[in-house]
Amino acid sequence: MNLESRYPKIEREKQTPNAIDTEFDALESDFSMEERMELTRELFGEVFNPPISRGDYYKHIQRVCENKGGELKHFFLPDIPGGEGDIKTIREGYDQRSEYLKSANRIFLKVGQGEMWVIPKSKKPYFQISMSECSAVVGVDDKNFVIAHISYSAINEIQATVEFIKNMGISPENIHVAASVGEFQKRRSDDEYTKRAFDSNAYTALGIPESNISQFEFARGKVKQDGSWLSQNLTQVIGCNDALFKYSFDLRNTPRPGIGFPREEQSGDYKDEEIINI
Numbered sequence: 001m002n003l004e005s006r007y008p009k010i011e012r013e014k015q016t017p018n019a020i021d022t023e024f025d026a027l028e029s030d031f032s033m034e035e036r037m038e039l040t041r042e043l044f045g046e047v048f049n050p051p052i053s054r055g056d057y058y059k060h061i062q063r064v065c066e067n068k069g070g071e072l073k074h075f076f077l078p079d080i081p082g083g084e085g086d087i088k089t090i091r092e093g094y095d096q097r098s099e100y101l102k103s104a105n106r107i108f109l110k111v112g113q114g115e116m117w118v119i120p121k122s123k124k125p126y127f128q129i130s131m132s133e134c135s136a137v138v139g140v141d142d143k144n145f146v147i148a149h150i151s152y153s154a155i156n157e158i159q160a161t162v163e164f165i166k167n168m169g170i171s172p173e174n175i176h177v178a179a180s181v182g183e184f185q186k187r188r189s190d191d192e193y194t195k196r197a198f199d200s201n202a203y204t205a206l207g208i209p210e211s212n213i214s215q216f217e218f219a220r221g222k223v224k225q226d227g228s229w230l231s232q233n234l235t236q237v238i239g240c241n242d243a244l245f246k247y248s249f250d251l252r253n254t255p256r257p258g259i260g261f262p263r264e265e266q267s268g269d270y271k272d273e274e275i276i277n278i
Helices: 019-030 033-048 052-059 155-167 183-191
Strands: 062-065 073-076 099-102 107-110 115-120 125-131 135-140 144-150 175-180 213-216 229-240 243-254 263-277
Touching: 019 033, 019 052, 033 052, 033 107, 033 125, 033 229, 033 243, 033 263, 115 125, 125 135, 125 144, 125 175, 135 155, 135 229, 144 155, 175 229, 175 243, 213 263, 229 263
Parallel strands: 107 125, 175 213
Antiparallel strands: 062 099, 073 115, 099 107, 115 144, 125 229, 135 144, 135 175, 229 243, 243 263
């Protein structure tokens, strides 16, 4: 995306020697929150998948794998393999899942399913959680983020995560949730071994204010004659030091003969956009 062509007030004077940081410096200082939601979404996507025209990104970002003893802490939630210790607990652990991208002044990461990070705010992080049946729990104080991707909205993971966040001294008023709820989740909870949260009660019971719980309802449409289906209300959260940007979209999946996975195309515009100031 060429930001200055759409928003002339961006001037690409190299305030820093890093092209990515220059983009984000302008984003954070010159735009309203509503503008930032759209631009953050696009710029974050470019960091991980630069268009051919932005080949300079590769000169200004590096891939980092965090190890034990580093400033960022990476954990596995209960029942998620990895790390050392009792799998029924939250465990610190490092492998290929503890990778992230780093510019001169910021870090960028996608939080995997069943994983949790503790990240100092001084690192100026941008993080994304992508969800259908999963949920996100984010705790924040003056120094740190605690970011958890709750696998299939499992109640045991929610309880362990919120207890962990509270033990770090973060109050429930500073815990925010993007919760996958509704009839689909209730049916899954009834039918499967893992019990799921399907409404806000699982979170408010732990002291999180209802006002801090943003809900969405994922659904998978019926398969059509051509084998395609529509996944509805897939939801992402992108977080940074002063806001969480939440939005949903629909995704059409179309089989491709001879290829083991379908073609995925976004159907329609982003919807249910929400800005959560933190």
